[in-house]
Amino acid sequence: MAEDLTDFIRQRIRSDLADGLDGVVTRFPPEPNGYLHIGHAKSICLNFGVAEEFGGKTYLRFDDTNPLKESDEFVDAIVRDVEWLGFRWEGPTFASDYFDELYRFAEQLIERDKAYVCDLSAERIRATRGTLTEPGTESPWRGRSAAENLHLFRRMKAGEFADGACVLRAKIDMASPNLNMRDPVLYRIRHATHHRTGDAWCIYPMYDFTHCICDALEGISHSLCTLEFEDHRPLYDWVLDNIAVNYHPPQIEFSRLGLEYTVMSKRLFATLVDGGHVGGWDDPRMSTLAGLRRRGVRPAAVREFCRRIGVTKSENRVELEMLDFCLRKDLQTAPRAMAVLDPLRVVLVNYEGGGEVLAAPWHPQHLERGGRELTFSSTLYIEREDFKETPPRKYRRLTPNGMVRLRYGYIIVCEEVVKNANGDIEELRCRYVPESKSGSDSSNLKPKGVIHWVDAATAVAAEVRLLERLFDSANPTPATFRSALNTNSLRTVQAQVEPAAVASAEPHFQFERTGYFVKDERDHSAAQPVFNRTVSLRDSYNPKAGP
């Protein structure tokens, strides 16, 4: 598999390798505080992708330094999703694995007079940080001796202080134009049970102190992260420059994925889940990996998508069409079946056969994959949409006295439209052309259209979930995403499905002319079939264009 990706990160790695770097080591470092989404897939494909391409390795490292938000449930979900995408990792490791070492480095910083225990409240720290245009002011505790700081820090660790009583701060520069360098907090007190270390600790290191050290300890050759951490790089470097480590990874930033009609934040997804706006983290409308999977998206499609969007430092908002293209491309090889989503009964007035069976391949371009049998009888269902009393321009389906071919079956001609008292069409009475049987057609008739159908006698009733975008707005923001929710994002219909699709062990199907569908991983059973529409088929029907 020759890769030809030339993004700036790969260029940088090639250059480092040419300069003597002895191996590529990356890491994917999620906090286990939620499920992964497709934005994470971009990072996963990048980190694991470059390691694979350059013969290196990738750590799956959980950044679990905030016990209030993290849990094993999320660890398990993340492991499952990365595995699903098809990547193999070193570890997994946890930031909490390094709590002892981290603590020792913190003491080292104190001994070197590079960190101090500050008794200011959170509010005072904020107030004295200054603003974007004004420098901050130094904490009154900044001048404490190393010995006193060490003593205090040990008491913090021993649990002698309440949450918020004090913190450990880096001693850098309160006048730095970079707010992150104005004596950032390194450790805070949290009397909370950690999902892995339990109650062993009551002080927890902050991200900026933790991440760079974990990278160094694991020998990460390229620490790839998103753009919002650019301002943190000086701090990343400062920490490693001021402790006794012999290795200092470079942090390289790229832009996160923006996708139309969705949000890209674990926090916002959590809000949707907790607020009951969706069925859970794996709701098929969610752009979480679990949601995409349940919707019927396969890992190859996600990887293809990530390959196509590239890696740069530009802000971006990718159109949904790009994702849909990748889904269809991947599913193009799925077996075909017929399902009528909105059934309209058709009675063949001149059909007297019984037990007739028609042959249909699983895939029209792969006859070697065999096929299935379709029963045929005098009562069928067709798509309500496939009949129009007054056809629009360029309509190629059934009309009064018009003819159409039933896919893999016969040509039929509509002779009568039966309506109920409300004027709604209740059934169509049609004549079939006996000599037009698919494969042995001697009728010489050339109908303009071909439609899908199922035999009412053998069709299986199924719940089909038609999923639309979760938001009406192409760009929902944290401020607007509640009001931007699309209230019609889930439409459930009672469909009639060809029995072979239900009987088959295959989960993914193209229901001809209506899209790609998957058996719902939670709710589907042979007795009560439930399908989700992964993506509709491309539709170039344009009555306004052309002749």
Place this chain on the structure above:
RNA sequence: UGGGGCGUCGCCAAGCGGUAAGGCACCGGGUUUUGAUCCCGGCAUACGCAGGUUCGAAUCCUGCCGCCCCAGCCA
């Protein structure tokens, strides 16, 4: 009006001083018992703007303009 980034076709994105790749979308046409797939063709005299350097600039320099990120004891 601090600091850090980014501005190439509707969207994504190549390009790294030698005269604008590719993909998605869109528009034509062909094949087709899925208005699908597949195939062929079209689609930036132009690179945020203005100057400058150069034989030559999207690429270098200067100055503007626009957009994004940063004031958690979150990551």
